[in-house]
Amino acid sequence: MCGAEPAPVAETARVRSNVRAHRDQAFAVWRCGACRSIHAADEVDLDHYYRDYPFQRAQPSRVLRHFHGRLGQRLRRAGAAADARVLDYGCGSGLLVDELRRRGADAHGYDRYTPGFADEAALARTYDVVLAQDVIEHVAAPRALLATLEGLGRPGGLIAIGTPDAAALDLGEPERFVHSLHQPYHRHILSGAALRAAAAARGWRLVRWYHTTYASSWVPTLNQPYLQRYLRAVDDTLDVAFDPPQVRLAMFAPGALLDAAIGHWRSPPTDVMGVFQLQPSEIASVT
Numbered sequence: 001m002c003g004a005e006p007a008p009v010a011e012t013a014r015v016r017s018n019v020r021a022h023r024d025q026a027f028a029v030w031r032c033g034a035c036r037s038i039h040a041a042d043e044v045d046l047d048h049y050y051r052d053y054p055f056q057r058a059q060p061s062r063v064l065r066h067f068h069g070r071l072g073q074r075l076r077r078a079g080a081a082a083d084a085r086v087l088d089y090g091c092g093s094g095l096l097v098d099e100l101r102r103r104g105a106d107a108h109g110y111d112r113y114t115p116g117f118a119d120e121a122a123l124a125r126t127y128d129v130v131l132a133q134d135v136i137e138h139v140a141a142p143r144a145l146l147a148t149l150e151g152l153g154r155p156g157g158l159i160a161i162g163t164p165d166a167a168a169l170d171l172g173e174p175e176r177f178v179h180s181l182h183q184p185y186h187r188h189i190l191s192g193a194a195l196r197a198a199a200a201a202r203g204w205r206l207v208r209w210y211h212t213t214y215a216s217s218w219v220p221t222l223n224q225p226y227l228q229r230y231l232r233a234v235d236d237t238l239d240v241a242f243d244p245p246q247v248r249l250a251m252f253a254p255g256a257l258l259d260a261a262i263g264h265w266r267s268p269p270t271d272v273m274g275v276f277q278l279q280p281s282e283i284a285s286v287t
Contacts, residue, residue: 001037001142001194008033012041013171015183020239021052027183031171036191038166044184050113053185057242058093063222068099071162071214075129078158078208078275080105084128087152090135091117126154133162133214133273136195137186146198155281159204162214162273167191169270179228179238180270192272204276213271216264223263224270229256 010033014026028041058064076082082104088097091109094117100107110122130153132145139145149159164180166189174181181189190198196206216224227241233248234240250256259266 001188001190001198002032002035004032004034010036011171013174015174015178015181017049017183018178018181018236018238019049019052019054019185020235020237022049022184023235023237025184029171029174029181029183031166035194035197036167037194038169038171038181038186038189040184040187042184046184049184054237054239054242055092058095060095060098064095065099066217066219066222067215068096069103070217071096071131071133072100072103072105074208074210074214074273074275075131075158075160078160079277080129080158085125086129086131087122087125087127089130089132089149089152090138096131096133123152125152127152127157128154129158129160131160131162133160135163136161137163137182137189140187142188142190143198146202150202150204150278153278155278157278158207158275159199159278160273160275161195161199162210162271163195164189164270165192165272167193168268177270178236179231182238192274195272195274199274199276203279205279206274207277208273208275210273211269212267214273216267218264221260221263223259224267225259225263226256229259 010031012028012030014028016026017023029038030041031038083106085106086100086108088107088109091097091111092114094109094114097107097109108122109117111117130149132149136142136145153159169177169180199206213224230251231240233250234246
């Protein structure tokens with residue numbers, strides 16, 4: 001990402017998969033000493049691993065609607081109109097698209113791995129807002145993705161990118177950050193600084209920067225620390241979040257109850273979101 005050649009390897013680690021079907025497998029990652037981004041070292045058959053991907057089991061729920069509403073609020077605070085034409089690039093099952101439409105947006109989705117959203121006709125238009133939430137870390141060429149997103153935005157439009165922040169992940173404790181590292185699916189986890197630098201290099205103006213995930217709120221139990229406790233209380237895989245709810249005595253321990261009540265204010269800065277504005281047409285035409 002930073003163009004360092006050769007890329008200085010600051011540290012390495014082996015990280016188990018946080019998906020149940022592959023929990024017994026570990027994968028190598030390394031950190032760039034120049035920009036602090038984290039990269040997957042192993043070449044893998046991603047089509048094989050995505051066959052068991054838990055997110056494919058996501059279903060509409062009040063919890064997801066709450067979190068997707070928070071994501072929509074972030075776009076509004078950055079200047080997106082309520083009826084803006086929005087593209088959710090890498091939309092998965094399209095639940096966020098549904099929620100944005102419910103709230104008045106002209107929302108569309110594209111995801112090459114989801115039959116209902118794989119029509120590339122969506123890529124032939126331009127949008128007021130192009131959202132890539134938890135996408136850039138999955139692709140083989142992050143800079144190429146930025147160029148694609150820019151081409152989908154109208155002049156002066158917004159590009160919103162949510163992703164883990166590599167600088168906040170300690171490879172000395174890979175088990176503690178196993179869900180943010182999310183191997184082998186995350187190929188390149190950018191540091192927040194690397195993402196901002198890459199956006200600035202394209203002439204994008206930073207409008208808003210968030211230091212925590214949108215999937216953490218002030219509503220009791222709906223926060224990242226409590227969710228992570230719940231995952232650990234079962235088998236500490238991502239699948240737990242998509243299984244039927246389970247009662248665990250560990251969730252009634254004093255520490256868990258504290259997280260349930262005020263965990264939002266203790267959410268770790270492991271995920272960031274940047275909302276950037278593209279150059280207006282009169283500037284873009286000159287450059």
